[in-house]
Amino acid sequence: MADVNKLLDEAIKETENLNEGEMFLVKELFKGYIWNRIPRKDRLLLGTLFLNQVNKMDGKSIKAIEKTSSNQQKYMKF
Structure with a gap:
């Protein structure tokens, strides 16, 4: 499997496709x-x-908002 840093880059890039x-x-x-x-x-x-x-982004474009009942972190795009 791809290394985790590469997966992180892919995830960050994919957030560009999300709506505000x-x-x-x-x-x-x-x-x-x-x-x-x-x-x-x-x-x-x-x-x-x-x-x-x-x-590190300081809430400029994505912000951690809450955790789900299964303890997964939810985010929101701004």
């Missing part, structure tokens, strides 16, 4: 079969790296 005000999970930025092929440990790491990247 749209809420999403990191896994929704990938096609289902691609997400399922990523090992669980890499998916967890990707989620952490994505959150860190969003926090």
